[in-house]
Amino acid sequence: MKRVSIPEFHSALKAQGVAKVHLAFKCPLCGTVQSASDFIAAFAGNTFDDVEKYLGFSCIGRWTGAGAPRKKPDGRPCNWTLGGFLKLHQLEVVDDEGRAHPRFEVATPEEAQQHAALIETAG
Numbered sequence: 001m002k003r004v005s006i007p008e009f010h011s012a013l014k015a016q017g018v019a020k021v022h023l024a025f026k027c028p029l030c031g032t033v034q035s036a037s038d039f040i041a042a043f044a045g046n047t048f049d050d051v052e053k054y055l056g057f058s059c060i061g062r063w064t065g066a067g068a069p070r071k072k073p074d075g076r077p078c079n080w081t082l083g084g085f086l087k088l089h090q091l092e093v094v095d096d097e098g099r100a101h102p103r104f105e106v107a108t109p110e111e112a113q114q115h116a117a118l119i120e121t122a123g
C-alpha cells in the first residue's frame with residue numbers, strides 16, 4: 001500500500017502535464033488508464049466537476065457495460081469500484097486529519113500524455 005498526502009497526490013497529477021480533463025488514473029484491477037474525458041464520453045456527466053467523484057474511484061467500465069475484473073488484466077476496462085467490500089486498492093491519500101482515502105493509482109506522465117493524445121485523435 002502506497003500512502004501519500006493531498007499535496008503529494010496533487011503534485012503527482014500536475015506532473016502529468018495534461019489538461020484537467022485528461023488527468024489520468026489506473027484501475028488497480030484491470031490496469032486501464034482513464035481520465036475525466038473518458039467518463040464524459042461515456043455519459044457519466046457533462047463536465048469535469050460532474051465526473052470528478054468517479055475519477056480514480058470507479059472503473060470507467062461501469063459506464064461501458066464491462067464485466068467483472070479478469071484474473072489477468074487484458075487491457076480492457078472492468079466494473080470495479082473502491083466503494084465495495086473488497087479492499088484491493090494500492091494507493092491511499094491521507095488528509096490533514098489523518099484519514100485515508102482509497103484512490104486508483106495516478107498514471108505516469110507518459111501514460112497520461114499518451115492517453116490524452118489518443119482521445120484528442122479520436123475526437
Ligand SMILES: [Zn+2]
Pocket residue numbers: 027028029030031032059060061077078079080
Ligand atoms: Zn477496471
